[in-house]
Amino acid sequence: MPLPPNPICLPCIDYSRREAKQIHGPQGDGYWMDNRCDRKRNHYRHRKESNAKRRGEYASQKAITTPAETTETFSIPVQAPPVALLYLYKEKPKDAHLHALAVSVWRGSEKLAEIEAVHCMGMTNTQVNRYLKEVLRVLRERFGITEFEPPIRMEPSECEIAECPLKDKRYVQTA
Numbered sequence: 001m002p003l004p005p006n007p008i009c010l011p012c013i014d015y016s017r018r019e020a021k022q023i024h025g026p027q028g029d030g031y032w033m034d035n036r037c038d039r040k041r042n043h044y045r046h047r048k049e050s051n052a053k054r055r056g057e058y059a060s061q062k063a064i065t066t067p068a069e070t071t072e073t074f075s076i077p078v079q080a081p082p083v084a085l086l087y088l089y090k091e092k093p094k095d096a097h098l099h100a101l102a103v104s105v106w107r108g109s110e111k112l113a114e115i116e117a118v119h120c121m122g123m124t125n126t127q128v129n130r131y132l133k134e135v136l137r138v139l140r141e142r143f144g145i146t147e148f149e150p151p152i153r154m155e156p157s158e159c160e161i162a163e164c165p166l167k168d169k170r171y172v173q174t175a
Contacts, residue, residue, distance in 0.1 A: 087151070102114075
């Protein structure tokens with residue numbers, strides 16, 4: 001830890017050498033010593049710049065001695081198979097009524113196809129299953145897909161069908 005600046009020497013940096021020697025010389029308080037005071041005055045006067053330069057030199061020296069770690073980044077293309085995502089628009093409870101469903105086909109991050117959402121209001125479970133089997137038959141013929149990925153549950157309020165009864169202003173409740 002460095003020593004704190006000498007309180008007697010610190011004000012001398014603002015004086016010329018002759019004025020400082022008058023104040024602290026033999027006719028003053030007798031504190032003046034040629035070699036020591038000239039060196040201290042110079043040091044205190046340029047202390048900020050010297051410390052900044054020293055810190056910069058230390059940082060550059062440290063950067064030279066410690067090799068910079070470089071991580072090589074590259075990508076390997078993956079030929080992902082197409083997948084069918086099944087979107088179920090229904091409330092959270094497990095036994096809640098299915099509002100609508102939609103299907104999209106993806107290969108990696110590229111969307112290959114989208115089957116429009118259909119409302120399931122009034123449809124029985126058998127009718128919904130029959131519709132999904134028909135969708136899978138078409139997807140098998142076009143993309144070789146034999147099953148859906150695990151279904152993605154969406155809120156009925158997010159239904160993307162333009163003429164959805166939930167979007168009808170007469171049926172929407174406001175808080």
